[in-house]
Amino acid sequence: MSLNQTIDSIYRSHSRGVLATLIRLLGDFDRAEEALHDAFAAAAQQWTEETIPANPYAWLVSAGRFRAIDHIRRRVRFDAAQADIADSLYPEGETMEIAERKEIEDDMLRLVFTCCHPLIPAEAQMAMSLREVCGLTTEEIAHAFLIPAPTVAQRIVRAKNRIRAAGIPYEVPDKMKLPERLAQVLHVIYLVFNEGYSASSGATIVRADLAAEAIRLGRLLLQLLPDPEVSGLLAIMLLQDSRRLARADAAGELVLLSDQDRSLWDHGRIREGLALSAEAMTADGVGTYALQAAIAAEHARAATADDTDWQRIVALYDLLLLANPSPVIELNRAVAVSMCDGPAAALAIVNSLLGEERLARYHLAHAAKADFLRQLERNEEARQSYEMALSLCQQAPEQAFLRKRLAELEDKTRH
Template identity: 45%
Template sequence: MDDAGATRGAPLAAVEAVFREEHGRLLAALVRRFGDLDLAEEVASDAIEAAVARWPVDGVPPKPGAWLMTTARRRAVDRLRRDRAYAARLALLQVEADRTEAGPTGDVEGDLPDERLRMFFTCAHPALPAEDRVALTLRCLAGLTTPEVARAFLVPVETMAKRITRAKKKIREARIPFRVPTASEVPERLPGVLQVVYSVFTEGYAASSGPRVQRPDLSEEAIRLARILRRLLPAEREVSGLLGLMLLIHARRDSRTGPDGAVVPLEDQDRGRWDRPMIDEGRQLVEVALTGGPAGPYGVQAAIAALHAEAPDLASTDWPQIVALYEVVLALTPSPVVALNRAVAVAMRDGPAAGLALLDELAGEPQLRGYHPYPAARAELLHRLGRLDEALAAYREALDLAGTAPERDRLRRKLDTIGQPD
């Protein structure tokens, strides 16, 4: 690239960097001002387009976020002047929003000038279907375009567009308020917000389908969103727990696949490639999450991840402590998936027969039907017990259910190891 090209590229790169950092804040402030998510999205896009056109010529302004906000507000005012009926409808919505905001004192927003918190709780509102909450969070808070959100979950753009449109329609028709819950509401509503962020992360850590087993871009967006949440809600220990959990898991990313994208099991991973600064940060967050009161499920799961991170190898991992912590998680949030993880940990502590007995108790759980880690775990334990015919059948079941190409390849290699390839 010549000097002129480099000069043009720098402002465009700055636009993208500002957009990724400021998009959620910009959108939240516009929704707060005008009371309409569609209008806010349109004028935010207009402001970005204006920046792409102006900044390469005029230079990046000293306060790019403020420049975008001013430009977006002007565009919104222009649109409302042209459409009086639309302006009248928005005025009514704003009256309702103001009435909702005039709630009892003790609103946690008092110390939170960043209005992104409103968007977190709106996008994760329990009235919205779970898949719509994730899509809307990525669209509004992570700043992904609709095609990017569709690509993240490997669905057609039209399908994702319908999900996002459906979510915004539900917000509008049900008159879901763009507001921070009161202090008394936060304990009830926060788990839904955290679940949305963690759903984004888990799809990045273990993709449900596609050519790759990991989507680091999604995992990193989830971590970025969790960092924002922690700045907004520093006293909420489960926010620290979730961020710590994701950091401790994401620290292993470089060792989880080989150069060809093949899955590398935990026992074979090069722990020297684990991100130690990220692990150190995660462990500090675990201490915050477990100090000052009863532990929450994310804090306890983060403690499990910390034990894995601290162990020099699989054999010396503190499996008794991990089993005990899984029992705490099961007591807090009973789940067949957590029970599956506990059974695997029991197998490491007490041997494959003990783990297999627990897995067999879960055979009738509807949530585990179609969940390939369940037959894969059974196959592994059956293989270790020398029950090869049963192991083959379980590996084939897992192979039929696996969604990503690398995971299917791993299971085929397991079949080959037994000596009877599929």
């Protein structure tokens, strides 16, 4: 691996954590982001393949903080107050040693809670979390929410301004305030996991670093606040992540759940996830994460694809839709319906969903429709739907899978 590739790998693995620590140390999102980029620029200039630090996280935090102090001190119009700020960022004699954090309130969890502060509008919370916690670009976030990129950028700027103007603290709230903040934090951690489990764009299906970070945050949150919904979310993440090694073949191509080699599944994660799912489902007042975990548990229990209890999965989706009406959940339910009642019943559901603007621009909705049409041997209509899905898809392995389906249809038509 070349030096540039190593630095890119370190960026993917550590940049969000470095940013979170720099926000705590510098007290400002924009200053921390500038320091993060300065730190990686310094790494590219100073590191060699022989001198990559044993603890790149600590090196990058230290380099970023030094450069932030330098920027403050170099300002032409800087007064005593700015000097005090600079001195407070790096008190004389302090050593920059980033030890393993044993306390629960780590910097990434602080970052999530800050992004989810109730003074920040909900849509801005989501945009800012995906930008700061996941490191997605505004264009990637815009694609995920099906809104213009300038709208995303404006939301993020307004959120940062609100944090600055309101003096929102960079902290995990005390236990009395945790329950009222829980729903948004769980949603953000799930967004982080989903981006790791199925990347919205790029050359690979998964971003293992993000999935692992979301699971770690879920564990920390469960220690902070034992709650059935936290257990449910952690169960979902563990059960879905257990399939990671089976989701792509040696060439990196997508492998459908029904075709996966289940011996590659992580059965340790499955056992832990099943226990957490059972705990969440037996609590008073079963929530949406508990229900989603129960669906994931049904897949995990099945020794083969044919052993899957699709009737039970449809019933769980019915409950989930009562608790949380959502077109994406309806789409997932349609796939389960196709396994119970056939593709025609599922196609009727998807056709009704595609009347909604959000789903009309969602590549998986068109891919599902195409698959049902293919099963019904309506090949020309299937081809059109696969092409629509391909035009909307931004992830390379999914694009390759859709092209493969189109090629199969072409072969059928010729023969």
